[in-house]
Amino acid sequence: MELEAIIRRAREQGASDVHLEGGMPMALRVRGTLRLVGEPVPSSTLTALAREVVGEDGWHEFLERCSYDVSRTLEGQRIRINVLRSARGVGFAIRLLSTSQATLKRLNLHPDLRRLVEPTHGLVLVSGPTGSGKTSTQAALLQELNLGEARHIITVESPIEYALVPRQSFIRQREVGRDTPSFEQALIDAMREDPDVLMVGEMREPEVMRLTLNAAETGHLVLATVHSASAGEALSRVVSAFPPEMQAAVCAQLADCLVGVVCQRLRYRPEVGLRVPECEVLMASTAVKSIVRQGAFYKIPSAIETGAADGCWSFARYADWLAKKTDWSQPTPAPEDAPAPEPIDELRATPMARTRPATVTRLPPSAARPKRSPPPAESRPGEEGVFVIQGEQDDLVSLIRELEGGGSRE
Template sequence: MMLAEWVLKARTLGASDLHLQAGTPVVVRVRGELSPISELLPAARVAEMGRELLGNEQWEQFRERGSADLSINVAGTRCRVNLFQTVRGAALAVRLLTSSTNTLKSSNLHPDLSKLTAAQTGLVIVSGPTGCGKSTTLAAMIEEINASRARNIITIESPIEYLYTNNRSFIRQREVPTHSPSYEQAIIDALRENPDVLVIGEMRTAEAMRLTLNAAETGHLVLATMHSSTCAEALNRMCMSFAAEIQGSIRAQVADCLVAVVCQRLEYLQDYQLRVPLCEVLMASSNAKGTIRGGAFSQLATVIQSGGEDGMWSFDRYRRWMDQKRDWVMPSRQVANPPMDTQPYTTPTPPPVAPPTRKPPEAPVDISIDENVDLAELARKIEKKIR
């Protein structure tokens, strides 16, 4: 099968991810669970898929570097693809994205998150572990702005996952390294391109974080993502990325420009057979800013617990809202009851071999004996009949 056929099959099963590796079965992730759906893939077939995706020139670069990122449309589905080398050979990790961007409502997020996009300046951080839907939440926030206000929005991503259509806003999407050699250079360039909103796909380095904070301080609304398990961990990680002697000034800078931190993880709703984001939200209240300046990040959980009137949400409080919600939106590519072939693939058991049938015994030889018959002739007849 070609990659497009595997993507179609994964989409039919309601999968979020597709994994292909030489010498192993094709694996899909459905509702967070991995299931093999094929026989072992030959190494040559996986390498052929990779070469078709990258082209000859980029394929040679991939062989030298050992990995490659790209986002493409495969069989009508927007996919983020990571191609990498393993001990078995080439492998592909394919994230199936929705064909179009979603709103906060269709992403099953709390409507209060729309308030974060109303800020004129400052920093909004969307955090969470890998694969928790940070990019989808970020895209929903961009669409919230795009539908309601005329803004110049510049996105910096690696790779570009969602393609936006200008509505009220004007959206310029840049990809690293296709359109700029690095996040750092792209952020510097963006500040000269008259943005109202700057979207940074991921703050990976201390320099990228420093430039992001500077952009948020200079009159822009900055939306960015980070990997973390809580809001406090996201802010602590950001500040600890800098040298010890300047961490105090960085904490002050973060406190001054912060709008909010949203940390999310995915939770499975058995009744709806649906995975939805469970969020923690830290708003930049005066109490939160003072805690950040003092570096007491461990106390931010208490700030969130007591900050309901400021629009903050703890995981427990957000879960109670989820328990009361009934109008969940089902993603178009998710099926409520996936076919049975999402079960682990096993080699078919051969049918039992029936024991050999025995030939029924010959009917007895009926020879009438006459007293005058020649016995030697009779013996020859019997021997001939048996043969």
């Protein structure tokens, strides 16, 4: 079993996820529904595939943690892989990511979401259940900035899902476990790296939430994700992650820096054959900030219903907009959106040899050459038509001119 063949088959079926488990057929998630495909896969085959994917360097970490995350580009397809241990042995959960650079238009999101990244500082939360496309929406918001503004963008992800190609902005992407030991350390480091925009892939631990709020308060625009079913629940989850004696201060801090909250879920639309995001959008108006400061999150749904003028969208109103939408974007990547090359771990790469003999092919003589002086000591003639350059400091330009009949190397 080869990983390339698995990805090729999943893409042909239009799958978004692939699940592999010992003794069971491969399961593909197509339009939100699981399908079992093929014959049961032996556990030994998956163990061998896991060693190949994880590599010898990461195998000891996998045995210790019983889980390993990695992102790859195979068959022109960007994928996120979670290798895991289960009761049946080794298993895989593979997510097929979009091969194009995500934008609001390509994800069929409302263009008003561009307002979330217009401020120069503050906190933008992207929430929703697992697998609802939160990272894709984050990447689309960053791409809107990248295409129109010159900002320094730093992303902290585990692993990197979208390889962003810099256009107007300067983009630095860091992967937890490879480029930084933790989200906490990456956020501390980012404060010394002159960022304009920070993207936090996961905000689960209280310390990560604290550092994220501090970054949003100190003049940076911060995008972060939270698992929730509504915008009000997203805010409540952030506050409830802290001890009770700190929650009042966190509410005040959150009210001061909040820009907006997007809560989304994927819905399949048979008329276009696509799963598209259906969103609830909360914009931080003066009334909303007052609600957050008081910790009265039960009032958020009412604020969304009455806040259309401020840019708020309820799920129902957003569904009405989707029903009237006609300019659907199909997931066909443009030629210029080729995936970025895989990052090279230069710290672990084997160093190249300091010098290597180089060869220059002599041009065939077409006329009498002027008499030239003998070659210097560091250069000796080799086989016919070949010079072997021995020294690092040899004058290569003069040698080429000599070979073309330009004169001696004096």
